[in-house]
Amino acid sequence: MPTTGTGESGVTAPNGHWAGTGLPEPPRTAGGVTLCGGCRALGACRLGVERERLDEGGVARFELSCPRSHEGGPDVAHGGWTAAVLDDCLGHLPLLHGVMSVTAELTVSFVKPVPVERPLELRVWADRREGSRWYIAGEMTLAPGGAVLARASGIWVTRDRSHYARHAKWLAGQVEATEGQ
Numbered sequence: 001m002p003t004t005g006t007g008e009s010g011v012t013a014p015n016g017h018w019a020g021t022g023l024p025e026p027p028r029t030a031g032g033v034t035l036c037g038g039c040r041a042l043g044a045c046r047l048g049v050e051r052e053r054l055d056e057g058g059v060a061r062f063e064l065s066c067p068r069s070h071e072g073g074p075d076v077a078h079g080g081w082t083a084a085v086l087d088d089c090l091g092h093l094p095l096l097h098g099v100m101s102v103t104a105e106l107t108v109s110f111v112k113p114v115p116v117e118r119p120l121e122l123r124v125w126a127d128r129r130e131g132s133r134w135y136i137a138g139e140m141t142l143a144p145g146g147a148v149l150a151r152a153s154g155i156w157v158t159r160d161r162s163h164y165a166r167h168a169k170w171l172a173g174q175v176e177a178t179e180g181q
């Protein structure tokens with residue numbers, strides 16, 4: 001993916017288009033983390049993903065920690081954080097291949113409580129691809145020792161640049177249909 005230099009926040013400004021989509025390339029942090037819409041103003045992943053890369057074997061590897069703001073029980077992550085970060089990171093695998101996709105299905109196994117503010121790792125790989133579907137799985141571990149804390153698997157469906165425009169049109173139709181009711 002072509003990129004320019006980094007700005008004050010360390011976020012890489014995109015100067016190209018996302019391969020195969022024609023959509024503007026999303027910005028990345030200095031740690032290589034692609035930022036979704038809600039995190040762009042902050043310049044960092046609010047879920048606590050700090051580094052992201054694709055290794056030689058095609059496995060995506062993430063370094064992360066659960067911010068205290070996502071604490072559920074004492075000193076452990078809210079399950080919603082665990083599910084959200086797994087959704088995000090599994091969905092980054094197609095993105096790292098220049099493919100835009102959306103989550104169609106996601107299954108999460110909460111194996112152990114996830115401690116907040118501790119270094120964690122996440123490995124993500126594609127089990128298979130069929131048509132426009134990517135079957136993706138991942139595993140979250142404690143960075144020291146490698147104990148498994150959570151697992152996830154799901155289906156991502158590739159989309160083209162018209163995805164969001166079609167959604168906006170659909171939503172406008174829904175709003176119009178309910179006006180005056």
Ligand SMILES: CCCCCCCCCCCC(=O)SCCNC(=O)CCNC(=O)[C@H](O)C(C)(C)COP(=O)(O)OP(=O)(O)OC[C@H]1O[C@@H](n2cnc3c(N)ncnc32)[C@H](O)[C@@H]1OP(=O)(O)O
Pocket residue numbers: 023024026035036037091101102103104105130131132133155157
């Ligand atoms: C500007 C910069 C932006 C920058 C953006 C920065 C990155 C942000 C990325 C964020 C990603 C997310 O948060 S995603 C957010 C959460 N997810 C979503 O919002 C998705 C909402 N759902 C949908 O939009 C839709 O239901 C889809 C796209 C999943 C499916 O729509 P569809 O209309 O059924 O699609 P269709 O073309 O008919 O089907 C495509 C293929 O998917 C299969 N398929 C469809 N649904 C399912 C399903 N639940 N489980 C299994 N497979 C399914 C079909 O069998 C078909 O297989 P085949 O015949 O092709 O084999």
